[in-house]
Amino acid sequence: MRVAVVGGAAAAFGGASWSQAFAATAQPGPSPYGPLQAADANGIRLPAGFTSRVVARSGQRVAGTSYTWHPAPDGGAVFADGSGWIYVSNSEVSSTGGVGAIKFNSSGQITGAYRTLSNTNVNCAGGATPWNTWLSCEEVSTGRVYETDPWGVNAAVVRPAMGRFKHEACAVDADHRYVYMTEDVSDGCFYRFRPNTWGDLSSGTLQVMKGSTATSGSVTWANVPDPDGSPTATRYQVSGAKKFNGGEGCYYADGTCWFTTKGDGRVWAYNATNSTISLTYDDSLVSGTAPLTGVDNVTGASNGDLFVAEDGGNMEICIITPDGIVAPFLQVTGQSSSEITGPAFTPAGNRLYFSSQRGTTGSSSGGITYEVTGPFRS
Template sequence: MKISDLKRRKLLQYGFMSLGAFLGNTLLPSPLKAATMSLSIATHGKLLPPDHNGVRLPAGFTSRIVAHSGEKLFDYTWHAAPDGGATFASPDGGWIYVSNCELENQAGGAGALRFNAQGELVDAYSILTQTDRNCAGGHTPWQTWLSCEETDKGQVWECDPFGYKPAQARKSLGLFRHEAVAVDTRNKQLYLTEDKPEGRFYRYTAHSFDTVGNPNLDDGVLEVAEVIDDGIGTVRWHALTDPSAANMPTRKQIPHSTAFDGGEGIWYHQDFIYFATKGDDCVWVFDIQKQRLSILYNAASCLSPVLTGVDNITGNTAGELLVAEDGGNMQIVVLSGDDVLPLLQVIGHDRSEIAGPALSPDGSRLYFSSQRGKTGNSADGVTFEITGPF
């Protein structure tokens, strides 16, 4: 089934998201509304003129550039083409921000910035090298970074954000054009997106677990989603017999699996999986308990959409989504309750994309990169930190 057919039914079902939603920028009924009643990033008001770093922010927020591509930071040269990222708490009260490098021809990988409890940069180092087009990835509850290769036989690499242990390829998660991964902390399953115009939505279930209950990423079954053609978005899962794609690409192994137009970022929160598709500028929500898929945001249903070029996704503890734009208006946009509102905008980087949004473990700072900076060249990436009343 084509996903456009599902979207057409959904738009009819919700009456084009009501006239107000069509004319403006509001969301379909979703779990976000209940989750964001007590705390909201979206209440901080309009964006001010750009600051000295070219970043437009609401009142009370400030920006800092923490790294430039090619800059020597301690013993590490900050990588070109910074992409997906995440943060990890460190024992000293500080935290680590990891960032992928999306270069090809074995020049990709991932690096890390370590901050102390006061937010000072105290170290920088590599956590993965000699890989290809490391795009986005995912943070695991057992405190590792899953770095995804966006190539036809791309792998997921499990990395130690502290840089102590060597990265490991997790081939049971499939060989395909990986984009991102999210872990369902309740059921210990992993959900994965594929960045192809006919990409698929995948789920990994481990057969075994370690002594503390974490899933074995080398021993499990990879499944692909089929959205059942009954107009309600019910999802059925089909096991792949060849996750290594030795004989056929994973997306083609189950003919009745559902195609998604360019899978991008993905995020888990309280029994829901959210993911973006760039080809149709949609953000989807999968209800794990009900096994139902819905459209949360569709730019095509807005006359003047605030959010376009949907890409990486992260979220806060209140359940609000922060969606980065690849192109678009170079914004990070908050999906909160019924609202679609810009949190920030980077000015003068029109040939770049926003990548790797991640909140610090205490939620007080936001990290992200402009992958190609002002010039549009991958060697000119810029990594930012935003501080404010998140």
């Protein structure tokens, strides 16, 4: 996955360190980037050496373009575009949802902005594919997955074989040829889709994870009989399906799929090689005050650090290091009625994009999309 998108190459996730971290959930500790400094002119608290800029605001034209940035910016990803890149962003509003994109040149200047998907319903998160498409997921009870073109050349295509349920995020595992998907309900499931032909999502098999209520151990998978989810919702079709409390972000690298559940403040790790599951983080199992609450979107850096955005909490993006340290990386101030969405790195790994979905107004019309530049670990 990362060959085409974030980081530009396969992730070096330090397997030994993560194996040790899986033995116990991540605990608060000093950030490798140091403490957060006072808020900058954009209201962002960052470590020393980092800067922020606003790249788009909902309801306003993206600088130098004719595209009006969409409301409620949510999940996103970065795609390499020659020496530049493209940041795609969902719009989590009903009926008119869809996806917008901003194109940057090699120096980070905006060179274009446009729509790649229109008139869909509550597009929350999604995932990037190795064949350079963005999967945009609808977060409604019979939500669908749309495969979109970040360049806006090819029309978006709905992918019904991937199931109709309250989709949140997805992550592509090119190693084992699956797409993992989360479901944002309190008794949701964790799914995977196996295309009949790799690179073609028009047909395939939808499966759901099965297992006990334990937070670690072996799991199995079973086919979902009716991916259409009607009249019986997909999460109720398989006896013994493992339940997760509000599935949110989803990210795959180097044999592991990390996903979050907001209902219980957890970051999970699914080992795709040996089909086991474990907890990477649980906000109820930390010593002292939990630095990360309201876990939501998640992405990773090339060195193995996870970056988890908060929906609520302290409006932070927190880092979880491979050696099990969790600490704030940045904080958005003055926007307590919003949530942080869409974190994604550029191919070089030195710029991080994300949005405050409702900005300072607390309304979907007040979204703000940011870029943070600095000495990220490699």
